[in-house]
Amino acid sequence: MSTKTTFKRVALVAVASLGFGLLSVAPSNAAAGDFLASFTAPSSATVQTNAADTATTRDLGTVVVSLATASSKTFVVSPAANADTATVTMAAQLASGTGSAAQQAKNDALLAKLDFNTASSAVAGAVTPVAASASNDYNFATTGQNVLNNATVETSTSGTVMTTSAKSASFTTAVGRAYLVLNALSAGDAAAISGGVVTLSLTVTANGLIQTFQQTFTLTVGTRTAGTATVPTTTGTINAGGTATFTYTSPYTAVLANDAWTERTLTLGGTAVGSTFTATAAATGGAITLTRSDANNIVASAVKSNIAGAYSVTYTIVVTASATAAAGSTITVAGFAVTVQPYTPVYNSSTLTPTVGTNGYRVSSSSGGDGFVWAYAADKTNSVLSVAVQQVDQNGNNISVSAYANSVTATITGKGSLTAVTNASADAVVKSQSETALNGLLSGNDTFVVYSDGTSGEGKLDISVGGVSVGSYTLRFLGDAASIKATLVYPIGNSAGGTTGSVGAATTADTTISARTNNLAVAGTTSNVGSLTDPAIAVSVLDANGWAIPTTAPIVTSSVPSVVSTATRLFIDSGVSAPTSLKYSAGTFVQHYSYTTLASKSGSTSDLTFTFVNAAGTALVSPAVKVTVGGALAKATLAFDKASYAPGAEAILTATGLDKDGNKAYDAQDVMANGMLSTLAFTTPASLKLNNGTKSRTVNAPLASGTWTVTAYDSLDRTYTATATITNVAQEALDAAKAATAAAEASTDAASEATDAANAATDAANAAAEAADAATAAAQDSADAVAALSTQVSEMVNALKKQITALTNLVIKIQKKVKA
Numbered sequence: 001m002s003t004k005t006t007f008k009r010v011a012l013v014a015v016a017s018l019g020f021g022l023l024s025v026a027p028s029n030a031a032a033g034d035f036l037a038s039f040t041a042p043s044s045a046t047v048q049t050n051a052a053d054t055a056t057t058r059d060l061g062t063v064v065v066s067l068a069t070a071s072s073k074t075f076v077v078s079p080a081a082n083a084d085t086a087t088v089t090m091a092a093q094l095a096s097g098t099g100s101a102a103q104q105a106k107n108d109a110l111l112a113k114l115d116f117n118t119a120s121s122a123v124a125g126a127v128t129p130v131a132a133s134a135s136n137d138y139n140f141a142t143t144g145q146n147v148l149n150n151a152t153v154e155t156s157t158s159g160t161v162m163t164t165s166a167k168s169a170s171f172t173t174a175v176g177r178a179y180l181v182l183n184a185l186s187a188g189d190a191a192a193i194s195g196g197v198v199t200l201s202l203t204v205t206a207n208g209l210i211q212t213f214q215q216t217f218t219l220t221v222g223t224r225t226a227g228t229a230t231v232p233t234t235t236g237t238i239n240a241g242g243t244a245t246f247t248y249t250s251p252y253t254a255v256l257a258n259d260a261w262t263e264r265t266l267t268l269g270g271t272a273v274g275s276t277f278t279a280t281a282a283a284t285g286g287a288i289t290l291t292r293s294d295a296n297n298i299v300a301s302a303v304k305s306n307i308a309g310a311y312s313v314t315y316t317i318v319v320t321a322s323a324t325a326a327a328g329s330t331i332t333v334a335g336f337a338v339t340v341q342p343y344t345p346v347y348n349s350s351t352l353t354p355t356v357g358t359n360g361y362r363v364s365s366s367s368g369g370d371g372f373v374w375a376y377a378a379d380k381t382n383s384v385l386s387v388a389v390q391q392v393d394q395n396g397n398n399i400s401v402s403a404y405a406n407s408v409t410a411t412i413t414g415k416g417s418l419t420a421v422t423n424a425s426a427d428a429v430v431k432s433q434s435e436t437a438l439n440g441l442l443s444g445n446d447t448f449v450v451y452s453d454g455t456s457g458e459g460k461l462d463i464s465v466g467g468v469s470v471g472s473y474t475l476r477f478l479g480d481a482a483s484i485k486a487t488l489v490y491p492i493g494n495s496a497g498g499t500t501g502s503v504g505a506a507t508t509a510d511t512t513i514s515a516r517t518n519n520l521a522v523a524g525t526t527s528n529v530g531s532l533t534d535p536a537i538a539v540s541v542l543d544a545n546g547w548a549i550p551t552t553a554p555i556v557t558s559s560v561p562s563v564v565s566t567a568t569r570l571f572i573d574s575g576v577s578a579p580t581s582l583k584y585s586a587g588t589f590v591q592h593y594s595y596t597t598l599a600s601k602s603g604s605t606s607d608l609t610f611t612f613v614n615a616a617g618t619a620l621v622s623p624a625v626k627v628t629v630g631g632a633l634a635k636a637t638l639a640f641d642k643a644s645y646a647p648g649a650e651a652i653l654t655a656t657g658l659d660k661d662g663n664k665a666y667d668a669q670d671v672m673a674n675g676m677l678s679t680l681a682f683t684t685p686a687s688l689k690l691n692n693g694t695k696s697r698t699v700n701a702p703l704a705s706g707t708w709t710v711t712a713y714d715s716l717d718r719t720y721t722a723t724a725t726i727t728n729v730a731q732e733a734l735d736a737a738k739a740a741t742a743a744a745e746a747s748t749d750a751a752s753e754a755t756d757a758a759n760a761a762t763d764a765a766n767a768a769a770e771a772a773d774a775a776t777a778a779a780q781d782s783a784d785a786v787a788a789l790s791t792q793v794s795e796m797v798n799a800l801k802k803q804i805t806a807l808t809n810l811v812i813k814i815q816k817k818v819k820a
Helices: 003-020 100-113 189-193 729-819
Strands: 035-040 044-049 058-069 085-092 114-117 153-158 161-166 173-182 197-204 208-210 215-223 236-239 243-255 260-270 276-284 286-294 297-304 309-320 330-333 336-341 347-356 373-376 385-393 408-414 432-435 445-450 457-465 468-478 481-488 492-494 498-500 526-528 537-543 555-558 564-573 591-597 605-613 619-621 625-630 635-640 650-658 676-678 694-700 706-713 719-726
Touching (some): 035 085, 035 197, 058 085, 058 161, 085 100, 100 197, 189 215, 197 208, 243 336, 260 276, 260 286, 260 309, 347 468, 481 605, 492 498, 492 591, 537 605, 555 564, 564 605, 591 625, 635 706
Parallel strands (some): 236 336, 373 468, 492 625, 526 564, 635 719
Antiparallel strands (some): 058 173, 085 197, 197 215, 260 330, 276 286, 408 457, 555 605, 564 591, 605 619, 635 650
16 A cells, blocks of 8 residues: 555545544553543524614523543542643634635634633623522532532633543543623624634643544624614693503514514603503514513513514503593603693582581491481580582592582481571571582582481481482481380399499400490490490480480489399490491490399399489389399200201200209300210300390201200200201102112012913913813814714614614515415
8 A cells, every 4th residue: 555545544534533523632641541531512603682782691502521531541630730631712713715804803803702601691690690500500509510520520711711620530421511601792792793703622631532623613693673663752642531542663674583582661651640551562573472560561572483584563552541640740651652631520429428516426337337317306506417528520530610510409308407496597497408500609529517406306318419319318316315214134143142244355355345436425435335245234215206315324223232232334335236246236325234233042033223314304214124133053954946857957955044942043154164065966056145044046957867966064064965856858758769669669579470470370271271172172073983983883773774674574575485
């Protein structure tokens, strides 16, 4: 083989090796520490600048260096300065040929913008830094991808140089990684570096074997070129409560394929307080996504399709002015601006605001009261109620100019007056008032005041605007006291002595009473009930209409003070209930009383009467209520109202309690103080507190069938039981139906068996009939044969007779001849 041929073959092998990037070069001083080194890197990347021809710092890819032991070799790791190392270095590619100077400038400019870094550019945060993590920092803590190999290799970077060194003398393969980073681009950089090429070369220390030759990296930078966008208008107008729509188109003439960017942020601004906006968008040449970051900002994110070229997005923006937006205020968004215009108010509705006067009391039904306006009929000079009527326009704004307001009229039917009834007015009673533009009284916010006309009874105030009723109030004018009534809530007091009735325990604000302002009563005497408020006697001082009056405390008299010493007023009821908080009023102006017993014999009684002297000087005395004293609970019974119930049916469970003397145990003792158990599941009552010796609760029977036994445990754990049967009629009907079905099926089976037997008997009868027929046929055949034989015998006998006769005749002839 010639020398020239050999050279060509070597050159061919070298070229082939270059083509695959795997040519290995063994240094002349290779020794025991030989190792293999290789790397991978991106060959190209594409970057799109924004409309300002700038771009933020970003990662273009990852360079990975691999170190592996050669056969039967180990790594040199110490001293550290002599450790086996592989280094990747970036350099500007040397340009040649036509245009080389311009290309070289691009290559040099690109190199100046590139770096290696073991942490992602997101950690440094060209725009908004993020926390370092194992996914964006190859040397992060103990979990980064380089640190995972820190017992074997260590990677560091410095500008355009990346170094990976062995840290262990023996391992099979380990890698080091670094990001290829493009630093931020300023305007003009894109053109300077686009198309630039850099080389990445691998070098090793003395004992290494390079497995990857020099590689190149090319960067293409596209400039996102904006077209002619819509020019926003700034002279538009909008009405308070109205809307305005804007259309804005943002086109681009050149965008790289798959480019993604924040197209813009739509921001609502201006001076019109309370305004809102919405936006939709449609894109051509790609997609657009709108994300609302808050009430005043919507971020538009654009994505180009996979075909480079034109892109356009059109926004439709709708702004809404607040109904209360001031005329002259502005709304701005995306460069557009509109000014809120004055408008002509048109009546829409009215708001009524009632306020009680010094001769008035009212709690609305929405606040738990009875909603009535209460007043003393005798007070004709102090106001009872004032009602402010505020007219509202179509935008929800208050009408304050009479020209835009409707006429307002207040009318009283029944008791009451719209002016004070005084001697100066000749005691005139006014039942109707109007405020109109004609009489000059109309303002848009008009107030009417109610007074007593001096007589007790009921009246009604009606407010109308523009001839249409917008609200009404029931007025009740209280007369002088005419009677007094006492209702005994707890008739059995404690024979050992004690107080029955309470304002409630002050454990929380909800459990005891709370004072309520009442212009008709003595300050501080009217209160809202609490959830634990528990009067023993409810006393009502009534006028001639039967309405309770808030008065000073009636005087109580006990017929036997040694049994019931006294009764004390606790407070006057405000009439406010709050069922959700277990607060139940006894009625507006009802007076709550407790009573106190002294130690006395069980079964002793005392009559309590209440006396009140009215304005006329008449002493009014209530009918007596009888208080009986009883001892502590000694025994009790528990019973259902029925012997059996359907599942879930209502059942009445009644407890009856007696003291040791057989009298009714004193009230409020709980027969189930320590709980209740049941053989079948049901919702037990909260308590069985005695009242007048008994307590009934309505419960729902269990859903399960069977024997239902409930057991109550009193405070001393004595037990009381009641038993009933839960009968499931539907189930019993179903069971009966099943039994009937089974019986029917059994009857059917029996009928089938009988039918089979009858069929068998019929078959047997048929067989017997056939046999009889056969016997009859045989008998007939025999009879026929006998008849035939008889005939034949008869014929033979007849023939024989003929022969005998012939023979006889012959003998006679012979005799005659012989004789002759």
